[in-house]
Amino acid sequence: MPRFKTSDVVDSETQQCTFADLSLSAPLLQALQEMGCEHPSPVQLRTIPQALAGGDVIVQAKSGTGKTIAFCSVVLEGVNTSSSGTSQAIVLAPTREIAMQIADELRRLGWYMVPVLDVACFIGGVPVEEDEERLESKGAPHIAVGTPGRMLKLLREGSLLTDARFLVLDEADKLLDTNFRQDITAITELVFTKSLQFLAVSATFPPPLVALAEDLFVHVEKKRATRGQPVMRDLPNKVFLCTSAVKKDKDGLNIIDGGGEEPGDVVETALLKGVLHLRYVLQGYHVRQKVPALLEVLTTAAYQQAFVFVGDSNNAIQIAELLNQAGVPAAASTGKLDQAWRTQAFAGLKRFQYRVLVCTDLMARGIDAEKVDVVVNLDLPVEKETYLHRSGRTARFGSVGWMVSLVFEGDEAEHLHFFQMQLGFELAEYADREAAIQSRLEALSLPQDALGPSQIDVEQFPQQPFPTPGAPSSTGRLSTMEFLISHHCKYAC
Structure with missing residues (x-):
């Protein structure tokens, strides 16, 4: 942890709150304490309670301010390690390195869970036979992390069995862009259930891709619904703590109000102060x-x-x-x-x-x-x-x-x-x-x-x-x- 911290991760509200105030379980709190995490960052303070309350959540917050711990904590609170045979959470990332990093973070945070948490990472560049052999011998992990291409292959061939409670898109704007969008939609269709909770996070989230994230589950639910059955899914909650660009007035001067959820909300640019x-x-x-x-x-x-x-x-x-x-x-x-x-x-x-x-x-x-x-x-x-x-x-x-x-x-x-x-x-x-x-x-x-x-x-x-x-x-x-x-x-x- 850094010796000194900027206001990107510390403010008066977070200093008065600890992770214990966020209704997290004892095993997770113990892991957070050993990782040196005492006070939640602004994105953690706003995301974790909202996601634990249920409903889909879209998060935009600056790089390096704790988004990964936020969504990992929510997923771990919802996973039942006593149940086996199917994956309860699917976490997708655009690169192999990010996927490996998320899997490591989940293992660290879930270290004290009983029974033992099983996290597996499925990425390209590794022979698919190794993944298939792992799934056949050990069964589906509690949490499956991976890149879209490999995860889609394992799901389609039936090697990875799911009863998913969570679908997480890390670097969601990248995953919803043209290169990955078709795979993401196909994965969502394969793992979709009425109770599936959708979490999408990134530091950059242009409005067109926010709309795509909002429409993803509605589209899949419409496709799976019987003819004439109404789609009742609510739009995702939004935690937007930054914006990808500053707005300017007609004279080219920066406008402080970046367009928050309510008029007058101040949304900072995604640049880190440090x-x-x-x-x-x-x-x-x-x-x-x-x-x-x-x-x-x-x-x-x-x-x-x-x-x-x-x-x-x-x-x-x-x-x-x-x-x-x-x-x-x-x-x-x-x-x-x-x-x-x-x-x-x-x-x-x-x-x-x-x-x-x-x-x-x-x-x-x-x-x-x-x-x-x-x-x-x-x-x-x-x-x-x-x-x-x-x-x-x-x-x-x-x-x-x-x-x-x-x-x-x-x-x-x-x-x-x-x-x-x-x-x-x-x-x-x-x-x-x-x-x-x-x-x-x-x-x-x-x-x-x-x-x-x-x-x-x-x-x-x-x-x-x-x-x-x-x-x-x-x-x-x-x-x-x-x-x-x-x-x-x-x-x-």
Whole structure:
């Protein structure tokens, strides 16, 4: 847990409340206590009681503010571990890494449940025969977590039996988008019951996708209803604590009222208060020309772990290996890598076995790594929502961090300015970062040591190169200067 917390996760209302006030069971409270969770965050305080009361719930809240614990707590309170043979909850995520993370969180939170809680994760990239064998030998888990394609296959062939009380969509706007929508609808039809409770959560929820979420169960119920039978399902309750973009008046000024459930409700932008946004402007045209600047950021700044986002899978792998050669332990994760490499990189991130993850937007959403305090955009994303999700990989659960975008003069710099106008964040120059960091910490009423690693953290920094696909087996390293000289013609010209 962070040493200091911003108002994204702490306010006067949450400070007066504990998880024990939310009518949670003793086993869950014990697990929360051991995880260091005493006071609920705003999204947990508003979501858990409403969901426990029944009815569908759609949640939009900032990245890293506790949405996963919120929906996991609700699901665990509704699961009966004395019953076996069918899955009582289906939890879907758009990427394998998010699914694995949710499964781990459910196991941690359900550690003290009696009888023992069974959680299984079903994802692509793993031979489907392994999943089928697991289900045949052990039966359906109490909670099945997975990606849509694999879950749909197991449901259709009858390997995964369900009597579901919950259907959860994490990163729901992504799951309801074009790529996944057909699978999500098919899964809903297969597991639907009158008593099924629907939970959909995300940091970004554009209005058209909110409407799709509202219509999903109504559509399925109409399809399954007998002719002429009315559909009585109520619309989902909404817990909207942020918005994906700031509204502006005719003069281009930000409007504080973001459109809450009631007139006058204040809904903040989804940007985390603890993230400082920086830009590093260069001349050039090819991403390789940004590598020296990337090395400057990663070898001179004070940080524990960093995400570096690129737009191309091949570049991610190459840059990770170049960083390892330069003495910066790094790993790569992209959709083109096989699952064994992706799992190894994901586990290494969580275990602090390297300092920099070079990745595509596969890792932009949902990933929680508490030591990440820097995010670097080597390539800018196309959409502002992706920029929001990338920035949410740092400053998790009320901590502070910074995000630096390496941009070329011209179109890229203008694109970053567009994000700034749409999302309403302040943007400082990387060269002025020390003053900008000091100013931000003062504005947040946080001490100057709230950002950056402690001396104990520095002593625990990984030193060895992390395995990279296609990299030579030699562990020899170059100094940063040798690296820049040896790659100058290829990467800096």
